[in-house]
Structure formats: structure tokens, C-alpha cells
Amino acid sequence: MLVIFAVEVCIALFVHDNFIRPFVGDIIVVWFVYYFIRAFVNCKPIYITLFTLAFSFAVEIGQYFKLVNVLGLQDNKLARIVIGTSFSWWDLLCYVIGFGFLFLLDKDLRKNH
Numbered sequence: 001m002l003v004i005f006a007v008e009v010c011i012a013l014f015v016h017d018n019f020i021r022p023f024v025g026d027i028i029v030v031w032f033v034y035y036f037i038r039a040f041v042n043c044k045p046i047y048i049t050l051f052t053l054a055f056s057f058a059v060e061i062g063q064y065f066k067l068v069n070v071l072g073l074q075d076n077k078l079a080r081i082v083i084g085t086s087f088s089w090w091d092l093l094c095y096v097i098g099f100g101f102l103f104l105l106d107k108d109l110r111k112n113h
Contacts, residue, residue, distance in 0.1 A: 001035040008032055012081075026091050030056055030098030045109040049102055056095040063087040 011025045034052045041048060064087035073079035103109055 001032065001039060004028060004032045004035065022088075023090065023094055026094035027098040027101065030095050031102060034102055045106065049099060049109060053095060053099045056098075057092060059084060060087060060091050060095070 008025060008028055011021055011028075015021045015025075030052055033055065034049055037048050037052065038045065063084045066085075068074050068076075068080055068083050068085055071079070071083075073083070
């Protein structure tokens with residue numbers, strides 16, 4: 001989990017391209033959220049994965065409705081980073097791809113659903 005977090009931070013701070021940052025970063029963030037929750041919640045991995053996917057979609061939908069502005073946090077840099085400010089259909093696709101990779105790579109997820 002710490003490695004995934006470190007990769008996400010490095011992408012956010014140092015990668016300014018048109019592929020890794022916007023697409024790979026969104027795929028990997030699904031993994032990070034999944035493993036973070038899994039470290040604290042004891043339930044079937046498939047439930048955590050589905051929650052993670054739903055949560056990711058909810059964050060993106062919040063961006064569509066300008067949630068940062070609705071909450072009055074548009075001047076808060078951390079809120080803008082965490083909640084996000086720009087909706088993208090591509091992000092939703094990346095979250096689904098991240099879910100797919102989780103399902104393929106996490107043997108606990110495959111055997112316990």
C-alpha cells in the first residue's frame with residue numbers, strides 16, 4: 001500500500017504528461033483506496049472493491065457538479081486536490097480498468113467473491 005501511495009505522489013508531483021498522470025494515476029488510485037480500506041475493514045474483498053469503485057464514481061460525479069465550489073472550498077488547495085475539480089468520462093473508464101486489474105491480480109479477491 002505504501003508503494004502505491006508513493007507512486008501516486010510521484011506521479012502527482014513529477015509527471016506532467018498526457019498519459020501517465022491522467023490515466024495511469026487514475027487506475028492506480030483505485031488500487032490505493034482498495035488496499036487502504038482493506039487494511040482496516042474485515043469483510044469480503046469483493047465488497048471493498050465494489051465500494052471503492054462506487055466511491056471513485058461518486059468523487060467524479062462530485063467533480064461534475066463542482067462539489068468543491070458547492071462546499072465553499074474552491075480556495076482550499078488540499079480540498080481541490082482530494083475532491084478534484086474537473087469531471088472526465090475517461091476517469092470513469094480508468095476506475096473500471098483499475099477494478100479489472102484488481103480482480104485479475106489480487107488472488108484473495110478472486111477466491112473470496
